[in-house]
Amino acid sequence: MSDAPSVERVSARETASRTPQQSGSFAEIQAHATYAPDNFWLHQAEHIDWFTAPKRATPVQATELGTDQGSWFSDGTLNMSVNALDRHVAAGRGDRPALISDSAMTGEQGVLSYAQLLERVRRFAGVLRELGVGVGDRVLIYLPMIPEAVVAMLACARIGAIHSVVFGGFAASELAVRINDAMPSVIVTATGGLEPSRAVEYLPIVNQAIALSTGSVRHVVVQDRPQLDGDIAEYANGATSRGSVDVAWLDWDELEAAALPADAVEVRAQDPLYILYTSGTTGSPKGVVRDTGGYAVALQWAMSHIYGVENQHTIFTASDVGWVVGHSFIVYGPLIAGAATVLYEGKPIGTPDAGTFWRLIQDYKVDVLYTAPTALRAIRREDPTLDELDKYDTSSLQAVYLAGERLDTETWRWANDGIRVPIIDHWWQTETGWPICANPRGVQQLPSKAGSTGVPMPGFIPRILDRDGNNLTEPGAEGNIAIQLPLPPGALIGLWGSPERFASSYLEEFPGYYATGDAGHFDDDGYLFVMGRTDDVINVAGHRLSTGSLEEVLSRHPDVAECAVLGLHDELKGQRAAGFVTVKHGRSRTESGLAIELVALVRELIGPVAAFRDVMVVERLPKTRSGKILRKTIRQIFDGDEVRIPPTIEDITVLDPLFAAAKRTRER
Structure with a gap:
C-alpha cells in the first residue's frame, strides 16, 4: 500500500536518529530494514521453507491481490505447518519436545515431540479433509487450553483452511455472531473447560450458537474430556438442525483413529492463515485477517531477535490460544523456531498458589516467560515478598516479557528486583501480530527503562501526531501514536469481509498511517512510552x-x-x-x-x-x-x-x- 502523496516520509536518517545511541548489531539491523526493506525482508525470508521462494518482499498494490491491503512476499508459496513441524523432523530434531502441556485443573502433564505432534496434526488434517474442508474454507475452534487446540490450528494450516479460534466459554450469542461472520463449515470443540471454581460445559453453548446462526455449520468435532459430563450422543442423535441440513456431532478420537494422514498443501504467501476477532467485540465483529508468508517470516525474526529463543530453548507464554499472544507465541512462533512451548491450563494464582509460574519454570527448565502485567500484579498482591519464588529452582529463566496493557513502574521495579532477570515490557496489538516496540534481547540487550515499551522494531516507524495529523515527533511531545505505512510483514492484511471497515477503522484518521488508537511519547533516546488508549486522555x-x-x-x-x-x-x-x-x-x-x-x-x-x-x-x-x-x-x-x-x-x-x-x- 502506498502512502498518500501529501504525507511527509520518514527518512532512514531520521529513523536512525530516534533509535538508542548504541553501536553494534541492532543499529545496523534497523538501518538495513529502513534503507532497503525489500532486501532486508527477502534475506529474513531465507530462514523459512518455501515451495516457491519469493523474489520480491515489499507489498504490491491491494488491487492486484484482491485483499484489503498489499501483502508481503506475494510471489512465494509455502505451508505454515511445514515450517512449524515437518522441517524440524526432516532436520533430525523429531525427538525434541515441541508441545509441553500442563493442567493445574486436572493434574495432567504431557510432552509431544516434534515427530509426535506432526503425526497428530497429519491425522487431524486428514479428519478435516474427509469432512470436506479444503483451501480457504473456515474452521471455528472453540477449545480450552489442551493439546487438541494446537493440533487443530496446525491441521487447518496444513490443508490451507482458515481457522478462527474463539476463547472457550464465550456465550452462545457471541459465538453465533462469529459463526455468522466467518461462516465455518466445521466447529472443533470439547465437552468443556475447567476454571478454578467451576466447570464450563461447551456443548450446550455450541448447540445454542448453531441454532442462533445462519446455518453454515455442517459438522461439530468434539474432544471428550473425562472431567466433564457432556454427552456427545445427545447431540449426535439430532439435537441440532438448521433448516433441511442436520449438523453431525462427531467424536474426535474416533475420527482421528480412522483418518488417513494428510500431506501439506501449497498456499500463496498472501493466503489467509486465520481470522481472529478482537477481544470485546460486540455487534458486528472485527475479524483480523493474518496472511501466511509475512506472518511466518515476522515470527521467525521475532523469536530469534526479540526473545532470543532458538531450537534449544523452552518458552512459557501464559496466555490463551484464543488471543493473539497465544497464536503468535504459544503456537506458531515457538514451533517455527523449533523450540519447546508450554501450554498451561490454570491461573497465575489460586491453582494452587502464587508460586505456580515458578513451579512451571522449574519443571520444564523454561528459558523465557511471557505474561501480562496483570499476572505479575496478581502475584504481587498475593505474595509481595516473593516467598513462593524461593521454593523453586528458576535458574533456567533468562528473561520475562510483558505485554497486553501498560506495565506500571512500581510493578516493573518489584519484578526486576525480585525475580532477578531482565523484565522487558513491549508493545503490540492483535492487528500487528508481533511487537511494534521491544528490547531486542536476541541481538543486543539494550538498557531497560521503567515505563517504556522499548524501541521500534524493524519495519515499524511510529510517529506522534496531533488530532489533526500534524507531526509532533520529538522527545517529550505526547500525542496519537500512528505507524507509517506500509506495515511490516506479519501485520493484518484486512478485516474479514469488510475492506471499507478496515479503512475506516485504521487508515482514514491519519492518511498514510495506521492509527494504533494509543497515545504516548518518545524520550531523548528513542524509547517509546505508551501511556494508554487515546480515549484515556481526559480533559479536566x-x-x-x-x-x-x-x-x-x-x-x-x-x-x-x-x-x-x-x-x-x-x-x-x-x-x-x-x-x-x-x-x-x-x-x-x-x-x-x-x-x-x-x-x-x-x-x-x-x-x-x-x-x-x-x-x-x-x-x-x-x-x-x-x-x-x-x-x-x-x-x-x-x-x-x-x-x-x-x-x-x-x-x-x-x-x-x-x-x-x-x-x-x-x-x-
Whole structure:
C-alpha cells in the first residue's frame, strides 16, 4: 500500500536518529530494514521453507491481490505447518519436545515431540479433509487450553483452511455472531473447560450458537474430556438442525483413529492463515485477517531477535490460544523456531498458589516467560515478598516479557528486583501480530527503562501526531501514536469481509498511517512510552491529563496492588479523574485514610491541576480473561450510560459493587 502523496516520509536518517545511541548489531539491523526493506525482508525470508521462494518482499498494490491491503512476499508459496513441524523432523530434531502441556485443573502433564505432534496434526488434517474442508474454507475452534487446540490450528494450516479460534466459554450469542461472520463449515470443540471454581460445559453453548446462526455449520468435532459430563450422543442423535441440513456431532478420537494422514498443501504467501476477532467485540465483529508468508517470516525474526529463543530453548507464554499472544507465541512462533512451548491450563494464582509460574519454570527448565502485567500484579498482591519464588529452582529463566496493557513502574521495579532477570515490557496489538516496540534481547540487550515499551522494531516507524495529523515527533511531545505505512510483514492484511471497515477503522484518521488508537511519547533516546488508549486522555477543566500518568502515581503507594484511573463526567469541569484501587493482601487500611494519602500523592507529584479527589477501594477490578482492566465499562457504570458488558469479561460479579457504589453516588 502506498502512502498518500501529501504525507511527509520518514527518512532512514531520521529513523536512525530516534533509535538508542548504541553501536553494534541492532543499529545496523534497523538501518538495513529502513534503507532497503525489500532486501532486508527477502534475506529474513531465507530462514523459512518455501515451495516457491519469493523474489520480491515489499507489498504490491491491494488491487492486484484482491485483499484489503498489499501483502508481503506475494510471489512465494509455502505451508505454515511445514515450517512449524515437518522441517524440524526432516532436520533430525523429531525427538525434541515441541508441545509441553500442563493442567493445574486436572493434574495432567504431557510432552509431544516434534515427530509426535506432526503425526497428530497429519491425522487431524486428514479428519478435516474427509469432512470436506479444503483451501480457504473456515474452521471455528472453540477449545480450552489442551493439546487438541494446537493440533487443530496446525491441521487447518496444513490443508490451507482458515481457522478462527474463539476463547472457550464465550456465550452462545457471541459465538453465533462469529459463526455468522466467518461462516465455518466445521466447529472443533470439547465437552468443556475447567476454571478454578467451576466447570464450563461447551456443548450446550455450541448447540445454542448453531441454532442462533445462519446455518453454515455442517459438522461439530468434539474432544471428550473425562472431567466433564457432556454427552456427545445427545447431540449426535439430532439435537441440532438448521433448516433441511442436520449438523453431525462427531467424536474426535474416533475420527482421528480412522483418518488417513494428510500431506501439506501449497498456499500463496498472501493466503489467509486465520481470522481472529478482537477481544470485546460486540455487534458486528472485527475479524483480523493474518496472511501466511509475512506472518511466518515476522515470527521467525521475532523469536530469534526479540526473545532470543532458538531450537534449544523452552518458552512459557501464559496466555490463551484464543488471543493473539497465544497464536503468535504459544503456537506458531515457538514451533517455527523449533523450540519447546508450554501450554498451561490454570491461573497465575489460586491453582494452587502464587508460586505456580515458578513451579512451571522449574519443571520444564523454561528459558523465557511471557505474561501480562496483570499476572505479575496478581502475584504481587498475593505474595509481595516473593516467598513462593524461593521454593523453586528458576535458574533456567533468562528473561520475562510483558505485554497486553501498560506495565506500571512500581510493578516493573518489584519484578526486576525480585525475580532477578531482565523484565522487558513491549508493545503490540492483535492487528500487528508481533511487537511494534521491544528490547531486542536476541541481538543486543539494550538498557531497560521503567515505563517504556522499548524501541521500534524493524519495519515499524511510529510517529506522534496531533488530532489533526500534524507531526509532533520529538522527545517529550505526547500525542496519537500512528505507524507509517506500509506495515511490516506479519501485520493484518484486512478485516474479514469488510475492506471499507478496515479503512475506516485504521487508515482514514491519519492518511498514510495506521492509527494504533494509543497515545504516548518518545524520550531523548528513542524509547517509546505508551501511556494508554487515546480515549484515556481526559480533559479536566481544559487541562489534558493522561490517565496512565495518574496510575503511575497511585501505584507508587506501598499499599496499592492495582489501580485504574478514569475520566468520569463532571457538570462543571467536563471530566474529573477518579481512581479505583485494590489493596495488597495483609494490608489493613480504611478507605478514607488511603484516599487521603493517594490524593496527597497526586497533588505532590502531578499538581493541583489534576483536581484529583475521588478514590474507591475495591476487592477486585473487572477484567477481560486476557487481563485487561475494563475501564470503559467502569466509566459507563459511573456516568449512568448504557453499560455494554463485553463477552470477554472474566467474572461478571465483580461489577456488582461498582453498580452499587455508582447508585449511591448519584443518590447523593
